[in-house]
Amino acid sequence: MDFYLTALLQGLCFAGIAFGIYISMKIFNIPDITTDGSYTLGGVVTxxxxxxxxxxxxxxxxxxxxxxxxxxxxxxxxxxxxxNALLAGILVMTALYSVNLSILGRSNLPLLSMPTLFSAVNFLTNANQNSLVILGLFVLAITLLIGYLLKTDFGIAMRATGNSEHMIRALGVNTDRMKITGLALANALTALSGYLMVQLQGFADISMGIGIVIVGLGSVIIAETIINWLQITSVWLSLILVMAGAVIFQFVLALTLDIGVDANLLKLVTAVFVLLIVGLPRLTGRQT
Known part of the structure; x- marks a missing residue:
């Protein structure tokens, strides 16, 4: 039970990455690879x-x-x-590796003796259950804030920039500024995941962000698949499903380890799982 509780905790920590990928890729249609660097940046700063x-x-x-x-x-x-947005993200991600290493000063920093967000408040005596309550409240607050933002005039302008850039520019909106603001928001949320994960796991590592973009991407694809199946148009429900996608993604990885798959193959399993999520709906559509 604790094994899957840990997966749940990690899924909630990764909700910030999922929200960030959702904003950059699904709202602005920008494939942002900065995620790998900004996640680690949040962790090392923390x-x-x-x-x-x-x-x-x-x-x-x-x-x-x-x-x-x-x-x-x-x-x-x-x-x-x-x-190109992809190249811009790669350039910043590469530069952030040196920045993160300079901030951290070493490859790994243990934090087990440090007071953290999860030790500051004790709702329950069990450490994992207490962390679950704190993370649940934290992620709920983030979800409400993002949902509120996307429903404001500014948020509608952000969504319109991704849907029809020429139209929203004709209405006098500075689309460049919108993209910069959107990517700033997305990576702030990604760094927030690093902030939570470092405190949950008790250490910061310079390589903690390698390949982390696939976690956010997989979470968003899971959510998008459900959204398309159920034809959901509500912003609130979409955000809840994105958060749920992050948790489901971690549960799949936990199940993989639980049934005895070699931990060395975990990245391979992750890649195959994301491929299946992307490919199956399309294959099903072709067959019908």
Missing amino acids: GMMLTHSQPGYVILSAVLLAGALAGALTGIIHTKLKI
Whole structure:
């Protein structure tokens, strides 16, 4: 039971990445690879500030700002220098590896003795269950904030930029600014996942973000598949399904390990699982 509870906790931690990928790929149609670097950036900033005994609200603010700056840089390179969005993300992700290593000062930083978000408040005596309550409240707050933002005039302009850039530009909206803001928001959410995961697992690692974009992508694809099947148009339900997609993704990986699959094959299983999610609906459509 604790095995799957851990998967649930990790899925909730990865909800920020899923939301970030949802904003960049599904709202703006931008394949943003900055995710790998901004996730690690959130983790290393959290780790270093915890070792310097900074208050929680200061750490959270710094993480969100760092992630937003990384995303904004990708947006500026893409919109102002007219560089392909995929290449812009790769460039920033590559640069962030050096930035993260400079911040961390080493390849791995243990934090087991440090006070964290999950030790600050004790709703329950069981550590995992207490973390679940805190993460649940945290992710719920994030979901409500994003849902509210997407329903505002600004959020509608963001969604319109992805759906019909020429139309929204004709209405006087600065689409470049919208893209930069959207990527900043997406990577701030991604860094937030790093912030949560580092405190949950008790260490920050320079390689923690390698391939993490596939987690967010898989989560969003799971959600998108359900959204298309059920023909959901509600922003709120879409966000809930994106969050659920992150949890489902982790449950699948946990089940894979539970049935005895070699842990060395986990990345292969992850890739195959995402391929199946992407391919099966299309194959089913062709057969019908």
